[in-house]
Amino acid sequence: MSSPAPNQHFASDNYAGICPEALKYIVEANGSGHEVAYGDDSWTQRVCDRLRDLFQTDCEVFFVFNGTAANSLALASLCQSYHSVICHELAHVETDECGGPEFFSNGSKLLVAQGGPENGKLTPDAIESVVMRRADIHYPKPKVVTLTQSTEVGTVYTVEEVRAIAAIAKRRHLRVHMDGARFANAVASLDVHPSEITWRAGVDVLCFGGTKNGLPVGEAVVFFDHTLAEDFAYRVKQAGQLASKMRFISAPWLGLLDNDVWLRNARHANAMARLLHERLRVIPGVRIMFEPQANAVFAELPLHVIEQLRARRWRFYTFIGAGGCRLMCAWDTRPETVEQIAADIAALCAA
Amino acid sequence: MSSPAPNQHFASDNYAGICPEALKYIVEANGSGHEVAYGDDSWTQRVCDRLRDLFQTDCEVFFVFNGTAANSLALASLCQSYHSVICHELAHVETDECGGPEFFSNGSKLLVAQGGPENGKLTPDAIESVVMRRADIHYPKPKVVTLTQSTEVGTVYTVEEVRAIAAIAKRRHLRVHMDGARFANAVASLDVHPSEITWRAGVDVLCFGGTKNGLPVGEAVVFFDHTLAEDFAYRVKQAGQLASKMRFISAPWLGLLDNDVWLRNARHANAMARLLHERLRVIPGVRIMFEPQANAVFAELPLHVIEQLRARRWRFYTFIGAGGCRLMCAWDTRPETVEQIAADIAALCAA
Amino acid sequence: MSSPAPNQHFASDNYAGICPEALKYIVEANGSGHEVAYGDDSWTQRVCDRLRDLFQTDCEVFFVFNGTAANSLALASLCQSYHSVICHELAHVETDECGGPEFFSNGSKLLVAQGGPENGKLTPDAIESVVMRRADIHYPKPKVVTLTQSTEVGTVYTVEEVRAIAAIAKRRHLRVHMDGARFANAVASLDVHPSEITWRAGVDVLCFGGTKNGLPVGEAVVFFDHTLAEDFAYRVKQAGQLASKMRFISAPWLGLLDNDVWLRNARHANAMARLLHERLRVIPGVRIMFEPQANAVFAELPLHVIEQLRARRWRFYTFIGAGGCRLMCAWDTRPETVEQIAADIAALCAA
Amino acid sequence: MSSPAPNQHFASDNYAGICPEALKYIVEANGSGHEVAYGDDSWTQRVCDRLRDLFQTDCEVFFVFNGTAANSLALASLCQSYHSVICHELAHVETDECGGPEFFSNGSKLLVAQGGPENGKLTPDAIESVVMRRADIHYPKPKVVTLTQSTEVGTVYTVEEVRAIAAIAKRRHLRVHMDGARFANAVASLDVHPSEITWRAGVDVLCFGGTKNGLPVGEAVVFFDHTLAEDFAYRVKQAGQLASKMRFISAPWLGLLDNDVWLRNARHANAMARLLHERLRVIPGVRIMFEPQANAVFAELPLHVIEQLRARRWRFYTFIGAGGCRLMCAWDTRPETVEQIAADIAALCAA
The missing domain is CATH 3.90.1150.10 (Aspartate Aminotransferase, domain 1)
Known part of the structure; x- marks a missing residue:
C-alpha cells in the first residue's frame, strides 16, 4: 500500500516554484539590454503603477527580498525602539522571524494579545486590553497593531473585522499593519476588491507577499499613507534590501498582475x-x-x-x-x- | 555624428542582466517540483559543495540577497558594537551602503585609513597607523580590516599585498574581511587560484559577489574559519536575508561554476x-x-x-x-x- | 481617625534616601582634591578589591548607573541579537525596563517561562520546556537564563534552587545571570555567604544592586568568569554608562561594605x-x-x-x-x- | 627644583569634585524622607522650572547620567538610523564616545566636516559642502548638525556664528544640536544670556553639562521645541538613563542655579x-x-x-x-x- 515518493508536499506554499507567467517576465526582462539599477528602471516603474491601479489609490510601493524584511522594515517605520507592536500570539512576526522585528527596530517589543485561540485572529477587545494594561514609561508604548491576512491558522479576517480593529486602533493612536504573506489567498477567499480589505478598511501599510503566490523571491511593501513612507527608500537600502538588478524582483510581478494571475x-x-x-x-x-x-x-x-x-x-x-x-x-x-x-x-x- | 541610443551602458556592471548559464539553472530548478525551503534543498547543498571544491577547503557558505547585506552581516559577525572596522576611504562599506555596516552591527564605527589615493588600496602602514592612533576605551577598538577586491577604483590587490595586510592584521588581532563584489574580476586579473588570494593569504571571510558576475540576485558569504560562522544562520534569518525559495538564489551559481563561467x-x-x-x-x-x-x-x-x-x-x-x-x-x-x-x-x- | 501625612511610603525601596554611611563617603571622596576620571581612581580600585574580597574570588567589577543598564548590558554581553534570554513572566527585565534588554542587545528576545505563579520563581522544568520548544533558525536560540534574587514578588531562591537551575543551564549551554537589584535582601534572608548563592551555585554574572540598599545611584556588574568580561569596559562606555567622576559612584559602596552595612x-x-x-x-x-x-x-x-x-x-x-x-x-x-x-x-x- | 606632588591637575575639568553648593543640596534632598521615584518628585519639578526660567522659554528638560548619553539620546531623537549627523572632525561625539551616537541611533553615521583647523569650529560652508556631497539613497541623509560649545579646543562660537549655522541648517532641513558639556564656560566667556546662544540663535536641543561645572553626575537635555521631545521619557528609560532616586541627580542643580553659581x-x-x-x-x-x-x-x-x-x-x-x-x-x-x-x-x- 506504499505510495510513490511525491514531488509535491504540504509543508509550505514556499516549497512551490515559480509560476510560468512570472518566469516569462524574468526571461523577458533579461532581454532588454542594460537597465538602470536599484529600481530606477522601466519595469519597476510599470509594476508600481500597476499596483497603484490595483489598489485604486496613489500608494507608495517598495520591493524587498522576503517577508521577514518586509514586516520588520514596515513595523520599524511605524515605531521607535521604545514603542511596541500588538500582535496575535501565533503571529509570524512573533513566532517565526527569529527576532527580526526587534532587530530592525532596535528593540521594539511585540506585545502578544490573547486573540481567539479558535481562529487565530486578533479582536478589538484583545487589543484594547493590551493597550490598557500599562500606561507608564517603564513599559514600551503601543504604536502599531499587526494583523496577518490570511492568518497563521488559515482563517481570514472579514472586512468588518478589519474595520473594527482599525477603529479601535485609531482611537488608541495605533497604526495598522497587515502581514499579507498570503494576502492573495485572503482576497480570493473573501472575494472582495483588494482596496476593501486594506486602506478602505483602515490599513496603513500592507506587506503584499509575492513569493508564496508564485514568485521566486520578493515582497511588496505598500504604504497607503504617503507620510509614513518618508525616507523609507533609505531604510530599505541601509537594511540590505535594495536589489541592484531590481527588474528581476519587480518584473515577475507583472506576470502575477496580468489577467489577475x-x-x-x-x-x-x-x-x-x-x-x-x-x-x-x-x-x-x-x-x-x-x-x-x-x-x-x-x-x-x-x-x-x-x-x-x-x-x-x-x-x-x-x-x-x-x-x-x-x-x-x-x-x-x-x-x-x-x-x-x-x-x-x-x-x-x-x- | 550622433549615435543611436545604446542599450548598453558603462554605469555599472549591475546594469547587465542574467548570463544564460545562470538563467538555465533557474529554469531547471523550477522544473523539479516542490523543494524544501530555506536552503535545505539539494540545489543549495550542491552549490555549497562546489564552492568548497573551488576554494579547496571546508569553508562554510551562506547565501544572502545583496552585497550590502553580505558585507554588513559578515562584519557584524566579526565585531561587537563597540569595536571598529578599518577600511579604505573609498570602500563601498563606507561610501555606498547608507550606514548598513553600522546598522547591522548596532554601531561599529568604520575607521577610514588613508590608503593609497593613487590606487585605492589599503597598506599595512595605513592600517598600523589607525590601530596605533588610540588605545583607550573612549574610542572603538579595531577588530577587523576590510579589503575590497577588486577595489572601488578598478585596481587589484596582489597576493603579496593581501598577505602583508593579513600579517599586520594578525599581529594586531584583527580579522580580515574581503568585500568581493568583483572578486571574480580580481581572480581573473591576477590569474591565481581563488584560494591563493583568500584563505591561503590570510582572509577570514569573503563576500563573493554573484550579481555583478551574471546572477540576477545573490551573494555568497564564505567563512574560511568555522568558528567565525557559529550561529551565522540565525543572524541571516533575523536580518531578513534567508530566502524561502532558496534554490532560485543558489542554483544559478551552478551556471557560474560549471566550466568556470x-x-x-x-x-x-x-x-x-x-x-x-x-x-x-x-x-x-x-x-x-x-x-x-x-x-x-x-x-x-x-x-x-x-x-x-x-x-x-x-x-x-x-x-x-x-x-x-x-x-x-x-x-x-x-x-x-x-x-x-x-x-x-x-x-x-x-x- | 485620619493619620498624619506620612513622610515614608511602601511604594518602593527606591523612595528611600542615602544611608549615612554612604553619604559620608561621598563627602570624604570630595575632600581628596582632583582624582583621575573614568574609574582609574583609588576609590574605585578600593571598592573593586573589597568586592573581590566579599565574593572570595577574583571577579571583574564594573559600575553602571542603574538597574536597567546593569541588566541590559550584562545580558547583551552574554548573547547576540539572534539569541534569546529565558526569564520569568514577572521578571523586571520583561515587565519594567521598557524594552531595555532588547535595545542594548539589538533585538535579543526575552522568552517568558511559565514559572511558579505562587512564588515568582523559575524552575528547571520551566526552563527546559522553553529550551525544548524550538530548535530551528526561525526562532532565537536561548543563550541565557536570568533569575531575580530576591524575586519580584518578595520570595528568595534557595541555594539548592539556584544550583538546580544552573545545572540545567549548563546542560543546555545557557549562561546564568542574576538580577540582584535586591541581592542584599536575599543574602540577608538566606543567611548564606554571598559566594554561596552566586558563583559557587553556578551564577556567571551578578547585577548587584546598590541603590535600593542605600546608595544614591549605581549598581555593580560582577562577572565571575573573566572571559565573559572581555571588552565590557568598552560596552559600558559606548552605552553611556561610564561615569567621569566615578569616585562618587564607587566610594559610597565603601559605606555599604564597611562593617557589613x-x-x-x-x-x-x-x-x-x-x-x-x-x-x-x-x-x-x-x-x-x-x-x-x-x-x-x-x-x-x-x-x-x-x-x-x-x-x-x-x-x-x-x-x-x-x-x-x-x-x-x-x-x-x-x-x-x-x-x-x-x-x-x-x-x-x-x- | 622639584615641586610637591599636586593634588590638582589640568587633565580635565572632570577631575574636580562636587562644588559645595551642589553638595549641600544632596544632603538637603536626603533629609526630606521618602520621595517619589523616577523624577516625579518635587526637587526635580523645581529644577525643571528653574531651567525654564533660566532659558526664558517653556522648554522640556530631561536629566541623564552623563554626556555620552545626553548627546547620543538627543541625536537619536533627531534622526533615524539611515540619517546622518554633521559634526566637526574634533567633535567629542566623533572622537571620544566610543561609537555611542551610532549605538543609540542604531547606525546613524557621523559625517565629519572639515571645519576650521585653527579654531575647532564648524562653518556654514563646511556644513553646506557635506550636505551637497551626496543626494542619493546609498548615503545616509543629513538631518542634524551638532556644535560643541565651548569647542573641544577651548574656543567659543559667537552668537553670530551659531545664527549663521542655524540658518544654513534650516535651509537644508537640518536640526541643530548643541553639545554643551562646557556650555557654562561658553556663556561666561560670551557674557550673553543663555537664551541668546541657544534657542534664540536657532538651537533645537541643548545638552547642558552639569558634571564639569561642579556636579557629581548628571546632564540636562533641554528641548526648545516641544514636538522634538515627544516620548523622549520612554527613550531615556529604555536606554538605562532614568534615575530611580532622581532627586540626587536633579537637586544639586539647584546649587548651581541659586545665585548663578x-x-x-x-x-x-x-x-x-x-x-x-x-x-x-x-x-x-x-x-x-x-x-x-x-x-x-x-x-x-x-x-x-x-x-x-x-x-x-x-x-x-x-x-x-x-x-x-x-x-x-x-x-x-x-x-x-x-x-x-x-x-x-x-x-x-x-x-
Missing part, C-alpha cells in the same frame, strides 16, 4: 485546501482544527499516522503540540496530490 | 575594460586616473564631453569631483559598445 | 516586612499573596481600603489586577511607619 | 585658563595653539618638558600629535596651582 493562483490553492478538507473531515480519527478559509488545512492526526506519512516521504509541519498538522496548498498543488495524501491518511487511519 | 565572464569584462583603456588613453584631452586592472576604467574627461555623452544617452558615474568618470564593463559588454563610446569620446574631445 | 540595611528592611506581615495577616479582609521572604509584603486588600489608604496619602503599587498591593520596606523604614499603615489598614478593613 | 564656577575656570595663558605665552619654547576663550589652554611644549612635568606627577592630555598639550581648568582650580605648573614649565623650558 495572482488571484487565479490563490483561488487554486484555496480550492485545493477545500478539497483536502472535504476528504479529511470524513476520515474517522481526523479532527479539523480550524475552519479552512484560505489555503491551509489544520488537522489533528493520530501520531502513528503522522509517523507513517513521513516514512512515505510526505513533508508537512506539526503544529500546536502533538498531533496537530499543518497542510498547506500552493498555487501549483495538483488535485491528484491532494487525493494521494488524503488516501494515504485514510488508509493509515483505517489500518 | 564565472572566470570567463570576469575575463571578458576585464578585456573590455582593457580595450576601452587602449582606446581612451590615446585620445587627447583624456586622462586615465587609475591603472585599469579589473573591469573598470577611470578617466578624466572635459566637462563638455561628459555633458554631451549624456545627451547621447550614455550612462556612467562621475567620480571624485569634476571630470572624473567611472566606466564599468560587464560580463556582457560588447566590443562594439566599447568602440562606440570610445568613438563618441574621441569625436567629442576633438570637436 | 549592606547586610544590616537589608536585614532591617526584611525585618520591617516581617513585622508588616505579622500585623496584616491577622486582619480580617486581608489576604497575603506570597510568602514574604525578603523586604516586600504582597497583600490583597478590599478596594475601598486601597482607595482610602491613598486618600490618606499612603503610596504603594497595586499589582496583578484588582486588590493586590505591593508594600515594600526600605533600609530606613521605621517600625512606627509599619505600625501606622497596619493600623490604618486594620481600621479601614474593620470600618 | 554655574556662571561663577565657569567664570572662575575661564579666569584660571586666562591666567595660565598669560603665564605660558611669554615662556620661550612654548607655543599657544588656539586662542583660549573658555577654560582650556592648548600649548605646544618641548617633549622633554612634557616628560619631566609628568615625572613631577602633573597630569594632562597630549593632543594632536607630539608636543600639543591640553591644560584644562576646573571650577576649583586654584591660582597657586596655575602658578605652580607655569613655574614648572618655565623652569623646565629654561633648563
Whole structure:
C-alpha cells in the first residue's frame, strides 16, 4: 500500500516554484539590454503603477527580498525602539522571524494579545486590553497593531473585522499593519476588491507577499499613507534590501498582475485546501482544527499516522503540540496530490 | 555624428542582466517540483559543495540577497558594537551602503585609513597607523580590516599585498574581511587560484559577489574559519536575508561554476575594460586616473564631453569631483559598445 | 481617625534616601582634591578589591548607573541579537525596563517561562520546556537564563534552587545571570555567604544592586568568569554608562561594605516586612499573596481600603489586577511607619 | 627644583569634585524622607522650572547620567538610523564616545566636516559642502548638525556664528544640536544670556553639562521645541538613563542655579585658563595653539618638558600629535596651582 515518493508536499506554499507567467517576465526582462539599477528602471516603474491601479489609490510601493524584511522594515517605520507592536500570539512576526522585528527596530517589543485561540485572529477587545494594561514609561508604548491576512491558522479576517480593529486602533493612536504573506489567498477567499480589505478598511501599510503566490523571491511593501513612507527608500537600502538588478524582483510581478494571475493562483490553492478538507473531515480519527478559509488545512492526526506519512516521504509541519498538522496548498498543488495524501491518511487511519 | 541610443551602458556592471548559464539553472530548478525551503534543498547543498571544491577547503557558505547585506552581516559577525572596522576611504562599506555596516552591527564605527589615493588600496602602514592612533576605551577598538577586491577604483590587490595586510592584521588581532563584489574580476586579473588570494593569504571571510558576475540576485558569504560562522544562520534569518525559495538564489551559481563561467565572464569584462583603456588613453584631452586592472576604467574627461555623452544617452558615474568618470564593463559588454563610446569620446574631445 | 501625612511610603525601596554611611563617603571622596576620571581612581580600585574580597574570588567589577543598564548590558554581553534570554513572566527585565534588554542587545528576545505563579520563581522544568520548544533558525536560540534574587514578588531562591537551575543551564549551554537589584535582601534572608548563592551555585554574572540598599545611584556588574568580561569596559562606555567622576559612584559602596552595612540595611528592611506581615495577616479582609521572604509584603486588600489608604496619602503599587498591593520596606523604614499603615489598614478593613 | 606632588591637575575639568553648593543640596534632598521615584518628585519639578526660567522659554528638560548619553539620546531623537549627523572632525561625539551616537541611533553615521583647523569650529560652508556631497539613497541623509560649545579646543562660537549655522541648517532641513558639556564656560566667556546662544540663535536641543561645572553626575537635555521631545521619557528609560532616586541627580542643580553659581564656577575656570595663558605665552619654547576663550589652554611644549612635568606627577592630555598639550581648568582650580605648573614649565623650558 506504499505510495510513490511525491514531488509535491504540504509543508509550505514556499516549497512551490515559480509560476510560468512570472518566469516569462524574468526571461523577458533579461532581454532588454542594460537597465538602470536599484529600481530606477522601466519595469519597476510599470509594476508600481500597476499596483497603484490595483489598489485604486496613489500608494507608495517598495520591493524587498522576503517577508521577514518586509514586516520588520514596515513595523520599524511605524515605531521607535521604545514603542511596541500588538500582535496575535501565533503571529509570524512573533513566532517565526527569529527576532527580526526587534532587530530592525532596535528593540521594539511585540506585545502578544490573547486573540481567539479558535481562529487565530486578533479582536478589538484583545487589543484594547493590551493597550490598557500599562500606561507608564517603564513599559514600551503601543504604536502599531499587526494583523496577518490570511492568518497563521488559515482563517481570514472579514472586512468588518478589519474595520473594527482599525477603529479601535485609531482611537488608541495605533497604526495598522497587515502581514499579507498570503494576502492573495485572503482576497480570493473573501472575494472582495483588494482596496476593501486594506486602506478602505483602515490599513496603513500592507506587506503584499509575492513569493508564496508564485514568485521566486520578493515582497511588496505598500504604504497607503504617503507620510509614513518618508525616507523609507533609505531604510530599505541601509537594511540590505535594495536589489541592484531590481527588474528581476519587480518584473515577475507583472506576470502575477496580468489577467489577475495572482488571484487565479490563490483561488487554486484555496480550492485545493477545500478539497483536502472535504476528504479529511470524513476520515474517522481526523479532527479539523480550524475552519479552512484560505489555503491551509489544520488537522489533528493520530501520531502513528503522522509517523507513517513521513516514512512515505510526505513533508508537512506539526503544529500546536502533538498531533496537530499543518497542510498547506500552493498555487501549483495538483488535485491528484491532494487525493494521494488524503488516501494515504485514510488508509493509515483505517489500518 | 550622433549615435543611436545604446542599450548598453558603462554605469555599472549591475546594469547587465542574467548570463544564460545562470538563467538555465533557474529554469531547471523550477522544473523539479516542490523543494524544501530555506536552503535545505539539494540545489543549495550542491552549490555549497562546489564552492568548497573551488576554494579547496571546508569553508562554510551562506547565501544572502545583496552585497550590502553580505558585507554588513559578515562584519557584524566579526565585531561587537563597540569595536571598529578599518577600511579604505573609498570602500563601498563606507561610501555606498547608507550606514548598513553600522546598522547591522548596532554601531561599529568604520575607521577610514588613508590608503593609497593613487590606487585605492589599503597598506599595512595605513592600517598600523589607525590601530596605533588610540588605545583607550573612549574610542572603538579595531577588530577587523576590510579589503575590497577588486577595489572601488578598478585596481587589484596582489597576493603579496593581501598577505602583508593579513600579517599586520594578525599581529594586531584583527580579522580580515574581503568585500568581493568583483572578486571574480580580481581572480581573473591576477590569474591565481581563488584560494591563493583568500584563505591561503590570510582572509577570514569573503563576500563573493554573484550579481555583478551574471546572477540576477545573490551573494555568497564564505567563512574560511568555522568558528567565525557559529550561529551565522540565525543572524541571516533575523536580518531578513534567508530566502524561502532558496534554490532560485543558489542554483544559478551552478551556471557560474560549471566550466568556470564565472572566470570567463570576469575575463571578458576585464578585456573590455582593457580595450576601452587602449582606446581612451590615446585620445587627447583624456586622462586615465587609475591603472585599469579589473573591469573598470577611470578617466578624466572635459566637462563638455561628459555633458554631451549624456545627451547621447550614455550612462556612467562621475567620480571624485569634476571630470572624473567611472566606466564599468560587464560580463556582457560588447566590443562594439566599447568602440562606440570610445568613438563618441574621441569625436567629442576633438570637436 | 485620619493619620498624619506620612513622610515614608511602601511604594518602593527606591523612595528611600542615602544611608549615612554612604553619604559620608561621598563627602570624604570630595575632600581628596582632583582624582583621575573614568574609574582609574583609588576609590574605585578600593571598592573593586573589597568586592573581590566579599565574593572570595577574583571577579571583574564594573559600575553602571542603574538597574536597567546593569541588566541590559550584562545580558547583551552574554548573547547576540539572534539569541534569546529565558526569564520569568514577572521578571523586571520583561515587565519594567521598557524594552531595555532588547535595545542594548539589538533585538535579543526575552522568552517568558511559565514559572511558579505562587512564588515568582523559575524552575528547571520551566526552563527546559522553553529550551525544548524550538530548535530551528526561525526562532532565537536561548543563550541565557536570568533569575531575580530576591524575586519580584518578595520570595528568595534557595541555594539548592539556584544550583538546580544552573545545572540545567549548563546542560543546555545557557549562561546564568542574576538580577540582584535586591541581592542584599536575599543574602540577608538566606543567611548564606554571598559566594554561596552566586558563583559557587553556578551564577556567571551578578547585577548587584546598590541603590535600593542605600546608595544614591549605581549598581555593580560582577562577572565571575573573566572571559565573559572581555571588552565590557568598552560596552559600558559606548552605552553611556561610564561615569567621569566615578569616585562618587564607587566610594559610597565603601559605606555599604564597611562593617557589613549592606547586610544590616537589608536585614532591617526584611525585618520591617516581617513585622508588616505579622500585623496584616491577622486582619480580617486581608489576604497575603506570597510568602514574604525578603523586604516586600504582597497583600490583597478590599478596594475601598486601597482607595482610602491613598486618600490618606499612603503610596504603594497595586499589582496583578484588582486588590493586590505591593508594600515594600526600605533600609530606613521605621517600625512606627509599619505600625501606622497596619493600623490604618486594620481600621479601614474593620470600618 | 622639584615641586610637591599636586593634588590638582589640568587633565580635565572632570577631575574636580562636587562644588559645595551642589553638595549641600544632596544632603538637603536626603533629609526630606521618602520621595517619589523616577523624577516625579518635587526637587526635580523645581529644577525643571528653574531651567525654564533660566532659558526664558517653556522648554522640556530631561536629566541623564552623563554626556555620552545626553548627546547620543538627543541625536537619536533627531534622526533615524539611515540619517546622518554633521559634526566637526574634533567633535567629542566623533572622537571620544566610543561609537555611542551610532549605538543609540542604531547606525546613524557621523559625517565629519572639515571645519576650521585653527579654531575647532564648524562653518556654514563646511556644513553646506557635506550636505551637497551626496543626494542619493546609498548615503545616509543629513538631518542634524551638532556644535560643541565651548569647542573641544577651548574656543567659543559667537552668537553670530551659531545664527549663521542655524540658518544654513534650516535651509537644508537640518536640526541643530548643541553639545554643551562646557556650555557654562561658553556663556561666561560670551557674557550673553543663555537664551541668546541657544534657542534664540536657532538651537533645537541643548545638552547642558552639569558634571564639569561642579556636579557629581548628571546632564540636562533641554528641548526648545516641544514636538522634538515627544516620548523622549520612554527613550531615556529604555536606554538605562532614568534615575530611580532622581532627586540626587536633579537637586544639586539647584546649587548651581541659586545665585548663578554655574556662571561663577565657569567664570572662575575661564579666569584660571586666562591666567595660565598669560603665564605660558611669554615662556620661550612654548607655543599657544588656539586662542583660549573658555577654560582650556592648548600649548605646544618641548617633549622633554612634557616628560619631566609628568615625572613631577602633573597630569594632562597630549593632543594632536607630539608636543600639543591640553591644560584644562576646573571650577576649583586654584591660582597657586596655575602658578605652580607655569613655574614648572618655565623652569623646565629654561633648563
